[in-house]
Amino acid sequence: MVTVHIKDIQYQYHDGTHALHNACLDIVKGELLAILGPNGSGKTTLLKHLNGLFKPISGEIVLDQKPLSHYSSREIFQKVGMVFQDPNDQLFAPTVWEDVAFGPMNLDLSKSEIIHRVDEALAIVNMGKYTGKTVDALSFGQKKRVCVAGVLAMRPEILVLDEPTCGLDPVGVTSLMTLLKELQDKYGITIIMATHNVDLVPLYMDRLAIMYQGSVLRAGTPEYVFSNIDEIRSACLELPQIAQLMQVLRDKDNIPMDSLPLTVGEAREFLVQKFHNQLTANLQR
Ligand SMILES: Nc1ncnc2c1ncn2[C@@H]1O[C@H](COP(=O)(O)OP(=O)(O)OP(=O)(O)O)[C@@H](O)[C@H]1O
Numbered sequence: 001m002v003t004v005h006i007k008d009i010q011y012q013y014h015d016g017t018h019a020l021h022n023a024c025l026d027i028v029k030g031e032l033l034a035i036l037g038p039n040g041s042g043k044t045t046l047l048k049h050l051n052g053l054f055k056p057i058s059g060e061i062v063l064d065q066k067p068l069s070h071y072s073s074r075e076i077f078q079k080v081g082m083v084f085q086d087p088n089d090q091l092f093a094p095t096v097w098e099d100v101a102f103g104p105m106n107l108d109l110s111k112s113e114i115i116h117r118v119d120e121a122l123a124i125v126n127m128g129k130y131t132g133k134t135v136d137a138l139s140f141g142q143k144k145r146v147c148v149a150g151v152l153a154m155r156p157e158i159l160v161l162d163e164p165t166c167g168l169d170p171v172g173v174t175s176l177m178t179l180l181k182e183l184q185d186k187y188g189i190t191i192i193m194a195t196h197n198v199d200l201v202p203l204y205m206d207r208l209a210i211m212y213q214g215s216v217l218r219a220g221t222p223e224y225v226f227s228n229i230d231e232i233r234s235a236c237l238e239l240p241q242i243a244q245l246m247q248v249l250r251d252k253d254n255i256p257m258d259s260l261p262l263t264v265g266e267a268r269e270f271l272v273q274k275f276h277n278q279l280t281a282n283l284q285r
């Protein structure tokens with residue numbers, strides 16, 4: 001079921017930059033969707049439309065069958081949580097606990113419900129030990145986690161993240177992606193994230209959308225989108241590294257493949273099968 005329907009939206013900044021051109025995208029309820037595109041292709045601009053921060057100059061965004069323009073800001077903030085690319089643009093309260101509590105405090109909840117939500121959100125992102133810590137004294141990755149907690153405490157149905165893995169170490173990337181996958185699986189949250197990390201896509205994402213010069217060129221499963229290599233290159237993107245290797249083996253070394261393996265696991269399975277078939281053929285000779 002489609003939860004967000006982005007219909008032909010256009011957006012222009014005050015200086016005249018036309019950042020979105022007839023962008024169209026359907027977001028499916030409960031999916032983990034990546035938005036990929038080179039610098040300046042309009043990812044951040046598009047994401048900022050999803051929580052009503054930006055309004056399109058034409059076109060429409062429909063959220064659960066109702067135009068976004070018919071929702072109050074309060075309703076949108078409760079339904080759609082947004083994690084900005086730079087945590088320093090998001091965090092402002094003196095301590096971790098106060099920062100995460102800010103959203104729920106504005107929802108007319110009881111004090112005990114606020115305490116419950118904040119503690120729960122901090123526990124989910126594994127930051128429960130840092131409740132009293134000054135926000136300025138956190139590492140970059142810890143700040144990102146606190147931003148996610150701040151949004152989770154609002155119990156959103158849709159979580160929008162702008163390059164959430166940027167600036168994290170490899171373990172941090174894996175743990176953040178595992179966390180997002182858990183939020184999707186356990187709580188059914190729909191997750192949309194802009195990323196430059198193409199290797200993550202076939203590992204974690206249900207679908208991806210490719211943006212180029214303010215438009216969505218294509219959206220679909222990783223297998224579908226990455227099968228069109230010319231389009232990926234013309235959008236100034238690359239295949240995942242493993243897929244690049246497998247593509248060279250297929251196209252330069254003439255190793256036939258039904259479909260291009262995109263992950264280490266898929267490539268391993270293909271190669272083991274290939275060696276196994278080769279070995280069996282040699283033994284039978
Ligand atoms: N505040 C602004 N004022 C004017 N133009 C802007 C503003 N912010 C972005 N733009 C322009 O809008 C276009 C889309 O920018 P956007 O930030 O959405 O791209 P992006 O895909 O998120 O890029 P990146 O990968 O670098 O984050 C770019 O041409 C950019 O220069």
Ligand SMILES: [Mg+2]
Binds near residue numbers: 045
């Ligand atoms: Mg951006």
